[in-house]
Amino acid sequence: xxxxxxxxxxxxxxxxxxxxxxxxxxxxxxxxxxxxxxxxxxxxxxxxxxxxxxxxxxxxxxxxxxxxxxxxxxxxxxxxxxxxxxxxxxxxxxxxxxxxxxxxxxxxxxxxxxxxxxxxxxxxxxxxxxxxxxxxxxxxxxxxxxxxxxxxxxxxxxxxxxxxxxxxxxxxxxxxxxxxxxxxxxxxxxxxxxxxxxxxxxxxxxxxxxxxxxxxxxxxxxxxxxxxxxxxxxxxxxxx
Amino acid sequence: xxxxxxxxxxxxxxxxxxxxxxxxxxxxxxxxxxxxxxxxxxxxxxxxxxxxxxxxxxxxxxxxxxxxxxxxxxxxxxxxxxxxxxxxxxxxxxxxxxxxxxxxxxxxxxxxxxxxxxxxxxxxxxxxxxxxxxxxxxxxxxxxxxxxxxxxxxxxxxxxxxxxxxxxxxxxxxxxxxxxxxxxxxxxxxxxxxxxxxxxxxxxxxxxxxxxxxxxxxxxxxxxxxxxx
Numbered sequence: 001x002x003x004x005x006x007x008x009x010x011x012x013x014x015x016x017x018x019x020x021x022x023x024x025x026x027x028x029x030x031x032x033x034x035x036x037x038x039x040x041x042x043x044x045x046x047x048x049x050x051x052x053x054x055x056x057x058x059x060x061x062x063x064x065x066x067x068x069x070x071x072x073x074x075x076x077x078x079x080x081x082x083x084x085x086x087x088x089x090x091x092x093x094x095x096x097x098x099x100x101x102x103x104x105x106x107x108x109x110x111x112x113x114x115x116x117x118x119x120x121x122x123x124x125x126x127x128x129x130x131x132x133x134x135x136x137x138x139x140x141x142x143x144x145x146x147x148x149x150x151x152x153x154x155x156x157x158x159x160x161x162x163x164x165x166x167x168x169x170x171x172x173x174x175x176x177x178x179x180x181x182x183x184x185x186x187x188x189x190x191x192x193x194x195x196x197x198x199x200x201x202x203x204x205x206x207x208x209x210x211x212x213x214x215x216x217x218x219x220x221x222x223x224x225x226x227x228x229x230x231x232x233x234x235x236x237x238x239x240x
Numbered sequence: 241x242x243x244x245x246x247x248x249x250x251x252x253x254x255x256x257x258x259x260x261x262x263x264x265x266x267x268x269x270x271x272x273x274x275x276x277x278x279x280x281x282x283x284x285x286x287x288x289x290x291x292x293x294x295x296x297x298x299x300x301x302x303x304x305x306x307x308x309x310x311x312x313x314x315x316x317x318x319x320x321x322x323x324x325x326x327x328x329x330x331x332x333x334x335x336x337x338x339x340x341x342x343x344x345x346x347x348x349x350x351x352x353x354x355x356x357x358x359x360x361x362x363x364x365x366x367x368x369x370x371x372x373x374x375x376x377x378x379x380x381x382x383x384x385x386x387x388x389x390x391x392x393x394x395x396x397x398x399x400x401x402x403x404x405x406x407x408x409x410x411x412x413x414x415x416x417x418x419x420x421x422x423x424x425x426x427x428x429x430x431x432x433x434x435x436x437x438x439x440x441x442x443x444x445x446x447x448x449x450x451x452x453x454x455x456x457x458x459x460x461x462x463x464x465x466x467x468x469x
Contacts, residue, residue: 035346051381052242052388056416171327174384178357181326185362188418189435192425192461202422202461228363228425228435 003038004030007149010034014156023219024161024180025187027208028059031157032132036061038153039146041118041134045069046157047080048122048130051177055084055130056116058184063203064112071108078105079119080131087128090119091147096139118147119155122161125165129158129177191222198234212237244385245413253411262397262411263295270390271297274373274383277351280305281394283367284320285325293322294398299374300349314342315356316368323365326356329372330376337359352376358392359398361414362421364436367396375405403440410447416453423457431468441467 013033014034017027043065047055055073060066072078072186078091081103096104096115107231109117122130132154142150161180162173187206192207209227213220226232252267267279273411278301284290292307296302308314315326318339329336331352337343346354348356353373358397359366367392379387392413400411414420420442428438445467446453459465 050242050388051383051415052392054242057418062315065415070417130407138402152375171378172330175324178388179253179322182358182360185416185421187427188421189362189364192422192427193429194425195422197427225363 006096010038011156014105018133018160019222022129022160023221024176024182025058026213026220026230027160027185028157029182031153031160032059033062035080035132035134035150039134039150040136040140042137042141043114045080045133045135046122047073047084047132047133048161048177048180049084049128050181051174055081056181056184058180065133068109068112068114068135069133072105075104075108079103079117080133082125083119083121084128084131087123089121089147089151092141093117093119094139095115109135113137118142121132121194122154122158124158124162124173129149129161129173132157173181186221186228190227194237200231208234208237212240216240242389242392244389245392245396248389249396249411249413252397253327254392265399266390266394266397267295267297267301270371270387270394272368273386273390274316274348274371274379276355276383277301277374278304278372279283279328279362279390280316280372281367282309283398286367289431293324295326300351301370303349304346304351304354304372305370307349308342311339311341311345312377313339314346314368315354319356319358319368320365323358323360326354328377329353329378330353332376346372353378355379355387357387359391361395361399361439362435364439366395366402366436367389369394380423395463399436399440399443402436403444410443412443412447412453415437415452417454417457419457420453423460426460430466434469437469 018137028046033045035044043062045060045065046058048058050056051103057066057069079093083090095109116136118134118140120132121128191205195202209223213223252262252265255265263281267281269328271279274297279297280301281294282305293305308316314467315328318326332342345400353376355371357369371387424439427441428435442456443464446456
């Protein structure tokens with residue numbers, strides 16, 4: 001398949017997710033995974049504003065990137081934080097030879113094995129609701145077209161987050177953002193429950209829930225709730 | 241986690257050195273900080289239908305809290321049931337209100353706006369924090385941030401009160417790290433307890449050992465630590 005054909009397929013997939021048994025956290029995970037697939041980056045992480053003046057990690061393709069994003073939040077320093085506060089896209093950040101903007105974050109990113117990062121704002125009109133961080137282990141520079149594609153994926157994530165209800169007003173936007181943050185915690189708890197019951201790691205537990213949700217066209221958070229409640233056991237997920 | 245949540249909790253602990261009246265103080269502080277008329281804090285059951293009022297900042301908030309649970313409809317009931325905030329900046333607007341009986345009762349009590357925040361940690365449903373105003377209008381961004389931080393503080397308080405029944409634990413904000421939530425799930429299965437008890441066990445261990453809860457959680461996930469009731 002040509003890259004263009006695959007890109008078109010991904011856009012169709014994302015549009016499909018928007019209308020069919022939509023689950024916001026699952027959707028945001030898929031966006032980060034497609035970033036890694038379509039762009040020359042090795043990992044992606046997404047942060048959402050918590051409306052308390054902070055940000056929280058909602059999706060990450062690897063454990064390292066999740067840890068690095070959490071570290072960025074704790075240190076209160078990093079390109080994603082700046083992209084969130086300014087609404088600006090920050091392309092091709094050299095982590096190995098950092099300028100004076102994010103010394104602590106750059107050092108931590110290098111320790112996690114990354115050399116270059118991109119920070120893309122998730123914008124909704126005048127507001128910024130989150131940021132998408134892309135990370136490379138090799139020193140690869142994104143072309144302007146690749147940066148633009150990354151931004152498009154960040155924009156799709158924003159649309160997905162807000163589509164569940166017509167988020168024309170601030171009230172609905174708040175309800176939806178808070179709901180996404182709670183849903184993410186629920187899925188983490190369910191990963192723990194399932195990994196303990198099935199004797200697997202948490203990553204496998206996540207995949208098990210997700211493929212079951214896909215096959216049965218159920219929202220991931222509904223599957224996670226059922227796992228926590230004990231009405232969906234490992235064998236149900238494997239066979240159903 | 242927002243430093244503001246820790247600040248709120250520290251203020252509560254200072255104001256109630258013997259640990260009494262924490263909930264009363266929280267609702268009063270919240271009403272002041274978010275510039276609302278009244279605040280109510282309730283414990284809810286999983287279905288969202290039953291509830292116990294823990295604290296109210298004034299008489300009217302008490303009336304409206306009771307009203308919702310008697311009618312089993314209202315923003316607080318919805319927030320508990322769906323796990324998302326229910327924000328209604330103008331109860332008097334619209335010909336078909338979301339909650340007809342509740343709206344009539346609230347308006348009769350002179351309240352025109354209500355903002356209900358679920359107090360939960362993922363699947364753990366603890367309660368609801370309701371903010372009321374005698375004038376219509378949305379919360380500003382800063383007021384919403386205060387309300388959400390007080391909701392986080394109230395979540396920590398309800399967990400703390402629950403832990404006291406089992407013999408102690410600090411008044412600490414809930415750590416939002418993925419590992420903590422995953423470990424909560426693991427402990428609930430291994431110890432055969434509910435998620436809320438599993439989280440309480442993790443928090444109590446961190447508190448007793450003076451270890452960050454993230455480290456306790458990592459040890460659980462690595463299979464190096466087993467917690468039981």
